[in-house]
Amino acid sequence: MILAVDVGNTRIKAAVFEDNTLLESFVFLKTALEKSIENILEKYKNTTHLVIASVSDVEKQAFISFKDAVNIHFVSQTDPFPFVNCYETPQTLGIDRMVLAAGAILQYPNQNRLVIDAGTCVTYDFIDENDNYLGGAISPGLRLRYESLHHFTAKLPLLTLEKPKRFIGKSTSESIHSGVVNGLVFEIEGCIAEIKGQYSKFIIILTGGDSVFLAKRLKNTIFANSNFLLESLNQTFQYKIKND
Missing domain, CATH: 3.30.420.40 (ATPase, nucleotide binding domain)
Structure with a gap:
């Protein structure tokens, strides 16, 4: 399973995927980031990857605490894109x-x-x-x-x-x-x-x-x-x- 996280200017949106099937989506404030991610991973214990795209000022360190539970990837311009x-x-x-x-x-x-x-x-x-x-x-x-x-x-x-x-x-x-x-x-x-x-x-x-x-x-x-x-x-x- 993949937990995708979109860190926007106002809120954070997240969703758990099994292949291309969206199992559940979430919306929460930046102040609730770590607790919310913790709760999602607790519910979906088979999650293997945490994938993050951010246009906000949220520090990467906020996600690093989960490195022992899942593989973490911050999407960047150096990634391969199909265009x-x-x-x-x-x-x-x-x-x-x-x-x-x-x-x-x-x-x-x-x-x-x-x-x-x-x-x-x-x-x-x-x-x-x-x-x-x-x-x-x-x-x-x-x-x-x-x-x-x-x-x-x-x-x-x-x-x-x-x-x-x-x-x-x-x-x-x-x-x-x-x-x-x-x-x-x-x-x-x-x-x-x-x-x-x-x-x-x-x-x-x-x-x-x-x-x-x-x-x-x-x-x-x-x-x-x-x-x-x-x-x-x-x-x-x-x-x-x-x-x-």
């Missing part, structure tokens, strides 16, 4: 985006793919049918948009995510919800439309913490999978084992 990296600054490409690109290739071979990860940030990553990673875009996620309106203005309130009641807001709160949610929906639809102008056919994979919320509001046909990064992390590690 040609065409990013002009490959050293700056986030490991989460690399893992997502790898998962898109391994799950959806021989086609153009757009992966949209809607979390703290929204990342867009495009991989063509010849497995060339071409790049993408990064923008603020829903939570950051709400927070920026509050922190960088004098009077706008800090709101939490809510489905807009109507497009034309009848109050300040309604206007913020409409602007934040519809603004991101329009951004995603615009990104998809821009790529359609260059590629006649591609699949769209939507993942991340806000993927379910956003999927209901998008017009385009997409594959919405909130666990796609964890699945990709598991598959990327298996790819490494086969290609080292």
